[in-house]
Amino acid sequence: MACAGTGCLSNRSADVKKTLQEEIARHGLDDEVLVVSTGCNGFCEQGPILVALPDGIFYQKVTVKDVPGLVEKYLLGGEPVESLLYRPPGQKEAVARMKDIQFFRDQRPIVLRNKGLIDPESIDEYIGMDGYQAMVKGLLEMTPEQIVEEVKKSGLRGRGGAGFPTGVKWEFCRKSPGNGKFLICNADEGDPGAFMDRSILEADPHSVLEGMVLAARAIGASEGVVYVRDEYPLALRRLQIAIQQAGDYGFLGEDILGSGHDFRIRVVRGGGAFVCGEETALIRSVEGRPGRPVPRPPFPAQKGLWGRPTVINNVETLSNVPTILREGGEWYARMGTSSSRGTKVFSLVGKVNNTGLVEVPMGTTLRQIIFDIGGGIPGGKRFKAIQSGGPSGGCIPESLVDLPVDYEELTKVGAIMGSGGLIVMDETSCMVDVARFFLGFLMDESCGKCTPCREGILRMHEILTDITEGRGTMEQLALLEELALAVKDASLCALGGTAPNPVLSTLRYFRDEYVAHIRDRKCPAGVCRSLIHYRILSERCTGCTACARACPAEAVKGKKKEKHEINAEVCIRCGACHEACNFEAVQVY
Amino acid sequence: MPRVSVEELKAIRERFRGFRRLREGKARARVVVHMGACGLKAGGRNILSRLLAAREQERAGEEVLVTVSGCAGQCDQEPMITVEVEGEDPVRYGRLNEETAVRILEEHAIGGRVVSEFVCVPSRTSGGVP
Numbered sequence: 001m002a003c004a005g006t007g008c009l010s011n012r013s014a015d016v017k018k019t020l021q022e023e024i025a026r027h028g029l030d031d032e033v034l035v036v037s038t039g040c041n042g043f044c045e046q047g048p049i050l051v052a053l054p055d056g057i058f059y060q061k062v063t064v065k066d067v068p069g070l071v072e073k074y075l076l077g078g079e080p081v082e083s084l085l086y087r088p089p090g091q092k093e094a095v096a097r098m099k100d101i102q103f104f105r106d107q108r109p110i111v112l113r114n115k116g117l118i119d120p121e122s123i124d125e126y127i128g129m130d131g132y133q134a135m136v137k138g139l140l141e142m143t144p145e146q147i148v149e150e151v152k153k154s155g156l157r158g159r160g161g162a163g164f165p166t167g168v169k170w171e172f173c174r175k176s177p178g179n180g181k182f183l184i185c186n187a188d189e190g191d192p193g194a195f196m197d198r199s200i201l202e203a204d205p206h207s208v209l210e211g212m213v214l215a216a217r218a219i220g221a222s223e224g225v226v227y228v229r230d231e232y233p234l235a236l237r238r239l240q241i242a243i244q245q246a247g248d249y250g251f252l253g254e255d256i257l258g259s260g261h262d263f264r265i266r267v268v269r270g271g272g273a274f275v276c277g278e279e280t281a282l283i284r285s286v287e288g289r290p291g292r293p294v295p296r297p298p299f300p301a302q303k304g305l306w307g308r309p310t311v312i313n314n315v316e317t318l319s320n321v322p323t324i325l326r327e328g329g330e331w332y333a334r335m336g337t338s339s340s341r342g343t344k345v346f347s348l349v350g351k352v353n354n355t356g357l358v359e360v361p362m363g364t365t366l367r368q369i370i371f372d373i374g375g376g377i378p379g380g381k382r383f384k385a386i387q388s389g390g391p392s393g394g395c396i397p398e399s400l401v402d403l404p405v406d407y408e409e410l411t412k413v414g415a416i417m418g419s420g421g422l423i424v425m426d427e428t429s430c431m432v433d434v435a436r437f438f439l440g441f442l443m444d445e446s447c448g449k450c451t452p453c454r455e456g457i458l459r460m461h462e463i464l465t466d467i468t469e470g471r472g473t474m475e476q477l478a479l480l481e482e483l484a485l486a487v488k489d490a491s492l493c494a495l496g497g498t499a500p501n502p503v504l505s506t507l508r509y510f511r512d513e514y515v516a517h518i519r520d521r522k523c524p525a526g527v528c529r530s531l532i533h534y535r536i537l538s539e540r541c542t543g544c545t546a547c548a549r550a551c552p553a554e555a556v557k558g559k560k561k562e563k564h565e566i567n568a569e570v571c572i573r574c575g576a577c578h579e580a581c582n583f584e585a586v587q588v589y
Numbered sequence: 590m591p592r593v594s595v596e597e598l599k600a601i602r603e604r605f606r607g608f609r610r611l612r613e614g615k616a617r618a619r620v621v622v623h624m625g626a627c628g629l630k631a632g633g634r635n636i637l638s639r640l641l642a643a644r645e646q647e648r649a650g651e652e653v654l655v656t657v658s659g660c661a662g663q664c665d666q667e668p669m670i671t672v673e674v675e676g677e678d679p680v681r682y683g684r685l686n687e688e689t690a691v692r693i694l695e696e697h698a699i700g701g702r703v704v705s706e707f708v709c710v711p712s713r714t715s716g717g718v719p
Binding site: 031032054055075076077078079124125127128129130132133136140249250251257258 | 592593594595598601602604605606609619622623624625626628629637638641654656657658659660
């Protein structure tokens with residue numbers, strides 16, 4: 001099983017696979033060993049990944065050079081190749097089997113059940129894993145009302161961000177008067193650092209299509225649209241192959257399985273604007289108009305695409321549907337917490353050892369996600385905060401690390417579930433700078449239609465820039481807080497409504513860092529350039545000249561084997577000397 | 590391509606069942622062919638090929654996995670296979686050829702009866718070769 005997700009492909013997994021096939025052929029093993037390209041395995045940190053079945057041996061960071069040895073030692077000799085096995089951080093013993101690796105062991109894959117197990121470009125393999133069984137059941141054995149009922153029973157809520165109960169949304173649309181209803185799959189995953197939906201489309205596109213057929217049946221739609229961003233070429237290609245295959249088998253088109261249900265799917269490529277993930281803006285974009293939100297109500301379920309009742313569901317939401325119908329709503333509802341059922345896929349990124357895709361039951365604590373599955377913080381650094389829900393989410397501090405993750409709990413602490421992006425930050429992250437970074441993103445992505453969002457975010461960003469550059473005042477801090485609350489309340493759509501979250505949550509948990517920037521003109525994390533200085537501790541300096549050679553501004557003075565010094569007036573505070581020093585003699589203060 | 594009926598859908602699923610077991614690593618029994626340098630030299634490769642073919646023929650793909658591993662530490666007994674039936678202690682067989690290996694697959698892995706005449710007795714002289 002050769003991972004061919006975007007992460008592994010960019011680490012040349014396609015070449016690894018090609019070499020592997022050549023080596024296998026060279027040794028005459030063609031009949032016994034089959035090389036399958038799969039979607040994202042999820043453990044992206046360790047790519048390119050090969051998983052050998054049935055033994056379940058997990059090989060990581062495999063390069064083309066490793067392949068001949070792998071074939072000879074493992075495939076011919078039956079011995080796992082020690083050097084390519086996974087070693088948990090800080091441990092010497094390698095873990096050979098994928099199921100024994102903690103990153104995988106603590107997960108509960110429902111949406112990602114087929115990831116790394118099937119070839120995403122083969123509909124037959126999907127069928128072999130019980131694929132399209134739920135479609136048979138839903139179209140031939142159940143009424144649309146029963147499908148809605150089953151999904152309501154499961155407690156499934158929208159995985160795109162707001163967490164609206166999916167079954168209720170469907171029922172609402174089903175009961176809306178009007179013909180020619182639409183179903184839209186929102187694959188416009190806009191959060192930087194988030195790649196759940198992309199990976200689902202890359203690893204198991206048929207699960208999304210099957211979910212769409214069922215959703216369409218439930219709401220009475222015969223036309224479907226997948227709105228996918230153009231920046232996802234691989235997801236787009238695999239989706240198109242899947243649509244073609246499903247069409248050939250008669251699972252899309254007219255009179256599916258003789259049930260009388262017609263359903264067609266069209267792909268619309270989005271330009272990658274963040275606001276187009278907002279459902280009313282998305283509809284405008286599908287219609288070929290600028291992607292700008294409009295006030296709700298009327299909700300899309302009443303008046304959506306081309307004025308018709310429309311349901312918009314996120315990729316992950318739809319991908320849950322086949323399993324729910326196959327196993328039953330009650331089965332699904334047994335996982336998770338009382339308000340948030342089932343599992344959630346998170347993309348775990350940032351300052352964490354095991355970067356990758358993680359699917360866990362709702363209610364799993366942040367500690368389990370970051371430290372057990374994520375393997376903790378690299379380099380022995382201290383965990384500081386985690387940003388949940390993308391740029392418009394909130395920062396959750398270390399003190400709340402035992403928080404069980406579900407929609408309500410996250411909202412309570414000032415963050416959001418969002419689509420499931422988790423960005424881990426360690427002690428080297430400045431929280432004011434983090435807030436400024438996210439606000440900068442949102443400022444660029446604001447569509448500009450409503451004033452609170454357009455002007456408010458701009459002003460907040462200005463104040464944050466002042467603070468990080470050492471010009472901030474305490475009055476500005478009060479204004480920042482006031483602005484944040486105003487933007488939150490007065491914005492037209494969720495982009496503006498959630499944009500102040502990074503500011504509000506960092507003010508709530510890290511106010512002292514703001515104050516340190518303003519009163520003491522200091523950045524405690526040593527990030528904000530205007531507020532930091534570098535100096536060389538003479539007792540540690542060995543006069544090796546490494547810092548002087550690294551300095552682009554020629555600010556470091558000193559002869560070989562003599563103590564060095566930094567000329568603060570010339571120093572541009574780039575940190576190159578700090579990184580170059582092998583003796584920890586260069587200090588930030 | 591013609592449209593697929595519910596029956597054909599089922600047939601596709603059935604066809605992939607063995608494939609699926611293999612990928613999920615679930616099986617009632619596993620037949621492990623020892624293919625260290627010693628096992629290879631004694632003919633382990635051919636035994637593996639024959640076992641794979643026999644498994645297909647017996648339609649045992651759903652319940653029996655055939656897989657490989659390294660030297661079992663009793664090089665003088667090669668070619669060897671180990672049969673692991675769920676819930677029972679693994680049984681190691683040695684000094685096999687293609688025919689006897691297939692017989693063990695049929696009688697033990699599928700049939701559930703240990704083929705005692707080929708069961709390996711741990712020998713004092715042989716040591717493991719890494």
